[in-house]
Amino acid sequence: MLTPLDVLSVETWILVISAIVLFRFYIHKKWQFFKSRSIPYEPPTLLGLGSLVSFIKNPDGIFTRDLEFKKKYGPIFGIYSWLSPVLIIGDSEILKQIFIKEFSTFPDRQNQFLKVNGKEMNTSLLSTTGDQWKRIRSTLTPTFSSSKLKAMMGIIEQCSDKTVESLKMISDTKGGRFDAKETFGRLSLDVICSAAFSANVHSQEGNETPKIIQMAKKAFSISFASPVMLLLFMFPWLETVLSKFDWSVFPRDMLTYFSGLTESLIEKRKSSELKQRIDLMQLMLNVNVSEEDVKNGATKGMTLNEIIGNSMIMILAGYETTGNAMLFLAYNLATHKDVQEKVQQEIEETIKEYGALTYDGINNMKYLTMCINESLRLYTPVARNARIADKDITINGLNIPKGTLIHVPVYGMCHDVEYWDEPFEFKPERMEDMNKIDPMLYMPFGAGPRNCIGMRFALMEIKMGFCKLLQKFDLDVCEDTPSAPLKMLFRNSIQAKDDIFLKVVPRCNK
Numbered sequence: 001m002l003t004p005l006d007v008l009s010v011e012t013w014i015l016v017i018s019a020i021v022l023f024r025f026y027i028h029k030k031w032q033f034f035k036s037r038s039i040p041y042e043p044p045t046l047l048g049l050g051s052l053v054s055f056i057k058n059p060d061g062i063f064t065r066d067l068e069f070k071k072k073y074g075p076i077f078g079i080y081s082w083l084s085p086v087l088i089i090g091d092s093e094i095l096k097q098i099f100i101k102e103f104s105t106f107p108d109r110q111n112q113f114l115k116v117n118g119k120e121m122n123t124s125l126l127s128t129t130g131d132q133w134k135r136i137r138s139t140l141t142p143t144f145s146s147s148k149l150k151a152m153m154g155i156i157e158q159c160s161d162k163t164v165e166s167l168k169m170i171s172d173t174k175g176g177r178f179d180a181k182e183t184f185g186r187l188s189l190d191v192i193c194s195a196a197f198s199a200n201v202h203s204q205e206g207n208e209t210p211k212i213i214q215m216a217k218k219a220f221s222i223s224f225a226s227p228v229m230l231l232l233f234m235f236p237w238l239e240t241v242l243s244k245f246d247w248s249v250f251p252r253d254m255l256t257y258f259s260g261l262t263e264s265l266i267e268k269r270k271s272s273e274l275k276q277r278i279d280l281m282q283l284m285l286n287v288n289v290s291e292e293d294v295k296n297g298a299t300k301g302m303t304l305n306e307i308i309g310n311s312m313i314m315i316l317a318g319y320e321t322t323g324n325a326m327l328f329l330a331y332n333l334a335t336h337k338d339v340q341e342k343v344q345q346e347i348e349e350t351i352k353e354y355g356a357l358t359y360d361g362i363n364n365m366k367y368l369t370m371c372i373n374e375s376l377r378l379y380t381p382v383a384r385n386a387r388i389a390d391k392d393i394t395i396n397g398l399n400i401p402k403g404t405l406i407h408v409p410v411y412g413m414c415h416d417v418e419y420w421d422e423p424f425e426f427k428p429e430r431m432e433d434m435n436k437i438d439p440m441l442y443m444p445f446g447a448g449p450r451n452c453i454g455m456r457f458a459l460m461e462i463k464m465g466f467c468k469l470l471q472k473f474d475l476d477v478c479e480d481t482p483s484a485p486l487k488m489l490f491r492n493s494i495q496a497k498d499d500i501f502l503k504v505v506p507r508c509n510k
């Protein structure tokens, strides 16, 4: 019979056992982070690789897990992503410090997955940190000022008119039943491309799904459940290695398509009369600086690669989140007819008061705003937000060392019965007085200086879209519309699991 000593020598066995003991000791030490700070935590296990495996295996579990954890551990607790601690904070006072007062200590969202988005998108606002982020953010911020948004109103109105036209055709020929995910996705892409880049991408034309929509969908279908993702979560340094080969979590054909599209938009712009347009693309081109200028410390302006990367992120961020927000609002209104009627009444009163759908009129629509806010709470487009500590800090007695990753359970906080009565019900009335809503417990667009740069653009687009739609149609459910609450998927945004078909009924038929 074979004995252990026949396989390896005594010295080798001593070495192997010592290595295992040392490794176990190292892990044990790493997993003392929360215990040593008396912070409750989900006990990590070796084969669960901390708490990572359950997340990778079932990302959709995030919707229930954050609520269960809060019940078990309270608003501040920890989990381990393999050896790295992730501090989950749902405490309003501490979040206020992190997002606003101590922003200089928490300027970035995370330190992982920043360099594996393809060489162009690695330079986008979502991925950049430090001085590069500051320079790009301050360059892009003026694009979303009130005067610029006002100037974009007409374009957004035209795109919304196209949606109404295509719904009218569906109503005339197909009984009004339409795929709401597809319709609002096409609208949001048309709006962002037309308003920000003066580009007609034909996303609302034809029955076939246009290539641009197919490609945009690819960007949001990436799954966390892959071996490479697991390795990246476990060994963050791998990112630097993979980025050397320009490896990306996004499909290569999607990156090539969008970088080609933005490059061609830039080329067209350089040689055409569109130079007069004051849109996002022109603002970026007006402040185009060289790599050399950046190396020499330029504090404003963007390089050509940054212009391409940020154009891509605006198109993608504008498409998915806003399209989904409109889809869920349409669903909520179709399933709450009394609320829908009140919105329609408000639209009529606004048009009477302002003479048309003006920027000020739309912004002053209180009830529609309440419905949007409530819909964003119920189907929170970004389920978790994050910040990372840039230096050691203690907030309200909570010691947070440099490098600690903080996660904010945005979806969990929006569905916590401690803060919301019947949290899974659609009740716009609870959003009547936003001064009574804690902005840290309800942050669909994030908070502080690094919040969503496109927030006001998105809200204007949703309002205009629904004003146009509800002027002409009632929204209704069809036989196969799923019942509430909708089942959700957690990818790199939240998405409805099932197709959502709704029905438009022309209002003149009433």
Ligand code: HEM
Pocket: 109, 125, 126, 137, 192, 313, 314, 315, 317, 318, 319, 321, 322, 325, 381, 382, 385, 386, 443, 444, 445, 446, 447, 448, 450, 451, 452, 453, 454, 455, 457, 458
């Ligand atoms: C309903 C629609 C939208 C929702 C719910 C949403 C939500 C968010 C959230 C939660 C963040 C993170 C903020 C933080 O860390 O505090 C974010 C960031 C961002 N969003 Fe949006 N967003 C929407 C629409 C848009 C649109 C239309 C655009 C582009 C025109 C856009 C562009 C961005 C960009 C570039 C960032 C990164 C900002 C930075 O790091 O400086 N978003 N968004």
